[in-house]
Amino acid sequence: MPRAITVTKVVHALAGTIALLTIFVFWISTAVTELFASSSTIAELKMVIPWGFLWLVPALAITGGSGLQMAKGRRSRIIASKKRRMPIVAGVRLLILIPAALFLSVKAHSGAFDAAFYAVQAIELIAGASNILLLAASLKDGLKISGRFQRFVKQDGASPG
Ligand code: HEM
Numbered sequence: 001m002p003r004a005i006t007v008t009k010v011v012h013a014l015a016g017t018i019a020l021l022t023i024f025v026f027w028i029s030t031a032v033t034e035l036f037a038s039s040s041t042i043a044e045l046k047m048v049i050p051w052g053f054l055w056l057v058p059a060l061a062i063t064g065g066s067g068l069q070m071a072k073g074r075r076s077r078i079i080a081s082k083k084r085r086m087p088i089v090a091g092v093r094l095l096i097l098i099p100a101a102l103f104l105s106v107k108a109h110s111g112a113f114d115a116a117f118y119a120v121q122a123i124e125l126i127a128g129a130s131n132i133l134l135l136a137a138s139l140k141d142g143l144k145i146s147g148r149f150q151r152f153v154k155q156d157g158a159s160p161g
Contacts, residue, residue, distance in 0.1 A: 009066075018069075020136060021129060022052055023135065044070050053101070056093075068083070082141050082142070100120050100124040
């Protein structure tokens with residue numbers, strides 16, 4: 001395999017995994033703090049999350065760009081599904097999740113934990129969960145294309161007990 005393709009594949013898999021992990025950590029920490037933490041901890045988290053966009057947005061762009069580059073000239077159902085999901089992930093991120101995070105950060109900064117705060121918080125959790133599910137599906141499909149998923153399932157099935 002040409003070296004350029006190998007590098008693209010590694011960059012793609014790394015960027016996609018970083019994006020998925022970042023969104024997952026945002027989601028879990030939001031859910032846990034909303035359920036168990038004080039308003040000051042919620043406010044601190046709300047102010048930290050927008051900084052995460054500094055690497056999340058480039059990670060998503062690199063994942064999509066490198067994915068499209070590797071998909072050039074290849075026609076398969078699995079690649080088509082990956083291509084279909086990415087604009088949904090990016091659209092929900094740019095149109096719902098980033099504005100919601102900025103809104104919640106401003107609200108939390110001024111201590112306004114009102115009905116609007118919780119309505120937007122609920123929307124953010126639902127939209128965030130959809131991002132996680134779509135990215136996880138693309139990660140799984142990527143591992144299927146590369147054959148790693150089948151190898152993992154086989155190994156798992158062969159292990160005693
Ligand atoms: C526009 C969206 C995407 C396209 C067109 C795309 C396309 C591809 C293609 C063509 C491959 C096969 C590379 C090869 O073996 O030759 C691949 C592998 C992979 N993709 Fe994607 N992908 C996309 C999004 C994603 C996302 C969002 C993730 C993770 C969250 C992801 C994770 C992976 C992984 C882990 C591999 C396996 C790499 C390896 O073999 O080590 N992809 N992708």
